[in-house]
Amino acid sequence: MKPREERRQSARHMCSEFVQVSFWNERGRKISEIGVLEDVSLSGVSISLNIPIPVGAGARIHTRDFDGQVAVRYCELGDYGYLVGVEFADGYRWDEEKWEPEHLLAVPDGKW
Numbered sequence: 220m221k222p223r224e225e226r227r228q229s230a231r232h233m234c235s236e237f238v239q240v241s242f243w244n245e246r247g248r249k250i251s252e253i254g255v256l257e258d259v260s261l262s263g264v265s266i267s268l269n270i271p272i273p274v275g276a277g278a279r280i281h282t283r284d285f286d287g288q289v290a291v292r293y294c295e296l297g298d299y300g301y302l303v304g305v306e307f308a309d310g311y312r313w314d315e316e317k318w319e320p321e322h323l324l325a326v327p328d329g330k331w
Contacts, residue, residue: 233258234320242278263306271301285318
């Protein structure tokens with residue numbers, strides 16, 4: 220897998236936590252899948268999943284401390300499934316005091 224271009228305007232924090240992702244497929248069927256949060260930033264998260272989600276699709280993510288709408292910005296096949304990058308919807312910005320994913324690790328700028 221080739222390195223992907225950095226798309227986020229704010230720093231990422233590496234993390235690991237189970238997340239449920241739900242979206243509607245092209246046939247109108249609701250799909251729900253459990254994935255793993257890989258990182259979080261002010262504007263979104265990336266999630267490892269076993270299935271792809273179309274770029275531009277709306278979805279909902281749910282963790283133990285967060286439930287909200289997101290928009291899929293990229294979906295890439297990796298070594299162990301799909302890496303799906305999503306942006307929070309409705310102006311939501313991640314606030315570490317309200318939602319702290321498990322195993323959170325700040326990554327110094329330029330070290331990602």
